[in-house]
Amino acid sequence: MKLFDTHAHILDARFDADRDEVLKRCREVGVERIMEGCCDEAEIDAVLALAEKEEMVVGSVGVHPHAAREMTNATLDKMEQALAHPKILAVGEIGLDYHYDFSPRDVQRHWLGQQLALAAQKNVPVILHNRESSGDMLEILTAHKNGLRGVMHSFSGSYETAARCLDLGLYIGLGGPLTFGNAVKPRELAARLPIDRLVIETDCPYLTPVPFRGKRNDPSLLPYILTALAQCRRMDEQELAEQLFANSLALFQLI
Ligand code: NI
Numbered sequence: 001m002k003l004f005d006t007h008a009h010i011l012d013a014r015f016d017a018d019r020d021e022v023l024k025r026c027r028e029v030g031v032e033r034i035m036e037g038c039c040d041e042a043e044i045d046a047v048l049a050l051a052e053k054e055e056m057v058v059g060s061v062g063v064h065p066h067a068a069r070e071m072t073n074a075t076l077d078k079m080e081q082a083l084a085h086p087k088i089l090a091v092g093e094i095g096l097d098y099h100y101d102f103s104p105r106d107v108q109r110h111w112l113g114q115q116l117a118l119a120a121q122k123n124v125p126v127i128l129h130n131r132e133s134s135g136d137m138l139e140i141l142t143a144h145k146n147g148l149r150g151v152m153h154s155f156s157g158s159y160e161t162a163a164r165c166l167d168l169g170l171y172i173g174l175g176g177p178l179t180f181g182n183a184v185k186p187r188e189l190a191a192r193l194p195i196d197r198l199v200i201e202t203d204c205p206y207l208t209p210v211p212f213r214g215k216r217n218d219p220s221l222l223p224y225i226l227t228a229l230a231q232c233r234r235m236d237e238q239e240l241a242e243q244l245f246a247n248s249l250a251l252f253q254l255i
Pocket of ligand 1: 007009026037203
């Protein structure tokens with residue numbers, strides 16, 4: 001079984017003590033590729049270094065809405081340079097977060113637009129973060145729909161929002177919440193979306209799947225998310241894994 005964790009943060013300090021062991025465990029359970037998300041300018045060099053060191057890791061460069069208030073045009077230049085690296089495959093994670101509002105909303109919207117424009121210019125996918133901001137998100141994505149490709153990561157919205165994302169050509173990323181006891185709606189949604197537009201992710205160290213909820217998440221727990229999705233869709237796990245792996249390769253333009 002081959003699995004692709006399409007969204008992880010293994011550069012998080014919570015992995016400093018055992019990052020090598022975690023990656024070894026990933027290989028043992030079939031996680032062959034990991035897409036490392038980048039959250040701010042300071043992380044760009046670290047993502048590059050990680051992707052160079054670890055064969056299984058590919059990377060993205062981008063500024064998360066939480067850090068948008070620190071972003072400058074120099075950050076955009078640095079991202080553009082990093083995108084020349086053969087293992088830097090996406091712009092992300094970028095988006096809007098109106099739950100925490102760590103950056104002013106107009107600043108979040110501005111840098112989302114700028115980063116979408118860079119991704120389109122470079123012909124790379126985007127990794128999108130959207131929390132309590134679907135109206136503005138869909139409006140900005142629609143304005144940038146030419147050349148748009150990418151994934152709405154850790155999707156938690158309605159079917160209607162998912163349908164709009166699919167119309168824009170995006171993939172939908174699903175993770176640990178599918179395993180949560182109260183996740184009736186997310187499981188119904190996961191059963192209903194087109195199979196060729198789904199990918200799975202851990203978003204580690206966050207969103208740990210059951211039965212490890214409350215502990216640190218890591219990409220070796222991805223099989224629990226596969227199992228939950230296979231159950232929602234009443235599909236054979238092996239067959240589902242193959243489809244998801246192919247979708248992930250297509251998303252990141254690896255085929
Ligand atoms: Ni993330």
